[in-house]
Amino acid sequence: MSPASIVDVIATIRDMQAAGIIKSFAIGGAFAAILHNEPISTIDLDIFFLLTKEKSSPILSLSEIYDFAKAKGFTFDQEFINIYGWLVQFVEASHNDLWRDAISSAESITIREVEVPVIRREYLVAMWLFSGRAKDFQKIALFKESGTLDSAALFTILDKYDLRVKWNKEKWRFEDEE
């Protein structure tokens, strides 16, 4: 397994699109933070996706993906699918408008000449704020520190999803001390 095997994972997800299972997807979570920013430790690759045909329950939503994985010989448990040595977590996004928007507005990052959809920085920050775990605040702090966030875009997203109050309440966790 090599770092370049990530393009094989993306090709597999594209195959799911071609098979009519997934409508759209984008990389999110810590792996997206790495692509936008700097390497941080994470074990998994989060794929936020929308199904071609939306299902009535989260379990049904994932069943076609697991069937596909099984047919391809990938091993899996209730949490991850092992695709070429990568622990991939599929996150169905239809029930969350912020996540849907994050997928539809994803930017393309080129890895080994392969175009990979990655959730934009400002959406990632809004999603981490929404989740609100300690490790999410750490990633927001990293992004703030990098000076690469578009503040106007970020606050537009925060306002759209009623997250401005939470931002103001939690910002002491990730604002510069000085």
Add this chain to the structure above:
Amino acid sequence: MKNKAQDEVIEDLKRRKAVSREYLRSLPPIEKIAMLFNLQEQYYEMLVAREKNGGRPIPEKWRKWYKARSESTQANTGKS
């Protein structure tokens, strides 16, 4: 209470940290992923050492990570 020399040392460390992180951010994606590989391996080794020395056991997620990585490496190299 900090003195002037300590302040200078702290400022110098901050500058060096900023340069280092700027460098990391400037790397192409594939090199960042390669660094992630190294980070994962180093972190797992640390978890193994901690467990061997009577510390907390390796978290289940990291066991899954090791299994996935090992299986993939074996598949690529044809080892059984």
